[in-house]
Amino acid sequence: MSRIDDLPPLREVIRAHGLDARKSLGQNFLLDLNLTSRIARAAAPLDACTVVEIGPGPGGLTRALLAAGAGRVIAIEKDRRCLPALAEIADRYPGRLTVVEGDALEIDAATLAAGEPVKIVANLPYNVGTQLLINWITTPGWPPFWSSLTLMFQREVAERIVAAPGDKAYGRLGVLAGWRTQARILFDISPQAFTPPPKVTSAVVQLVPRVEPLPCSLKALERVTAAAFGQRRKMLRASLKTLDPQAERLIEEAGLIPTARAEEIDIAGFVALAERFAGGRLM
Template sequence: MDDLPPIRETIARHGLSASKALGQNFLLDEQLLNRIAALPGDLAGANVLEVGPGPGGLTRALLRAGAKVTAIEMDARCLPALEELSEAFPGQLTVIHGDAMKLDHGAIMGGAPFHVLSNLPYNVGTALFVKWLSGENWPPQWLSLTLMFQREVAERIVSKENTSAYGRLAVLAQWRSSAKLAMKVHRSAFTPPPKVMSAIVHVTPADAPEGVPARTLERLTEAAFGQRRKMLRQSLKGVPGACEALSSLGIDETRRAETLSVAEFVALARTLNTLR
């Protein structure tokens, strides 16, 4: 590692610049990157998936921590810099040139458990997060998610009911996982500095409630928060059986989605499943 130049020099030597179209913002502060890599705990010998490594700032910190990293990078310009890292850490880094949204992450990781750490590209961050949280198979193959988001998105993920930030992301993140805001990151830490502040969310799987199909909960939250200003009797009228489920649980159908707790959404999904 000591033989590698600072990441800033690597960026300059390869003529790299953050692509707005790809939602890139490079992190260069090595102390900050080391702190991020430490959030999941000891990564020595652990499998780690990183999406959008760019020139490899966080990748260096993960490799330095002893992780075995699989990095998915869409930007071909960054591949030579990542190849240098692969040579500097023999056997620790695998780079895949492709679109993370179109790839089977479990298959890429060979069926083994893995951690996800990523300074997610802003333009696909939320979609990837939902992808990792979705699906009937639980517990998931991933052991933890440590992800950089715009602060506004991070706050939505960890928010509670009866707040303006509370919505579908919060329910999906919290009904069978534990989500916390692990670190706030100032915009000045990035090159170029984004217009918004950022934050890191750390998510670990929890026990899934019994009798609650993930797809049912996903449909409920999509409908309820898709028309969040409307009463539940209106926003959920397109979900067969939803109004009957509300009634059986004693949930006032004139309430709005943001007033329902995660536990109430889970109960609603379970009841809806039994009514079918």
């Protein structure tokens, strides 16, 4: 695929605007049009929703989303140097691209979409990607304001998101993601597809919210998983004793074995644990 629109090639855009990728901003620009278009197709259909993109940089994925028929794209960009390049895309697609300057960690994307159906699609900056995901899947209200997340992470982080009990990567992130969403890795992206090339392989993950997650106190689940996986080599009766001196009894009441370790407990087990430990103490 050589062109998706009549705008200049991304390398020319980067050169014209002096957009050297900055490590401090977690930037690695994806320039391969085949890959940006593949990500856009993975999030389809896009015509009946607002797409929120985080960290568009020079706009490679932004252009792919618009070319794929996104009705409206809201791009949140922290790096002011990228704004002129994004303005050129906005001019090419009148009324379909809104650029918001700011830090995605501090901006409530739900308010930007004004009640419209939302899909979040992004090549997330490596330095804030995990925190953004946690923010989106631990929103107090459920179902969330978004109908899907199609996101790029380091492969190691992607494996943690989709990990199951017994997997080496299974931990707090996998429990939270699996509790509220159905998550899967769609495909990998080689370091050579980026400028500059990162040292690791990346992967695109898609998460779709579960309509009815198992009933549970979010705060309790976060605290129980943090304690359990914070000392993952210890048995539950030891790692959870920091939350309640009666940990062993509460673990048994949840239908679990006190001598089990965190990586052996499935999501339903952690939900049962959180509900037992809540009991007015973790709420």
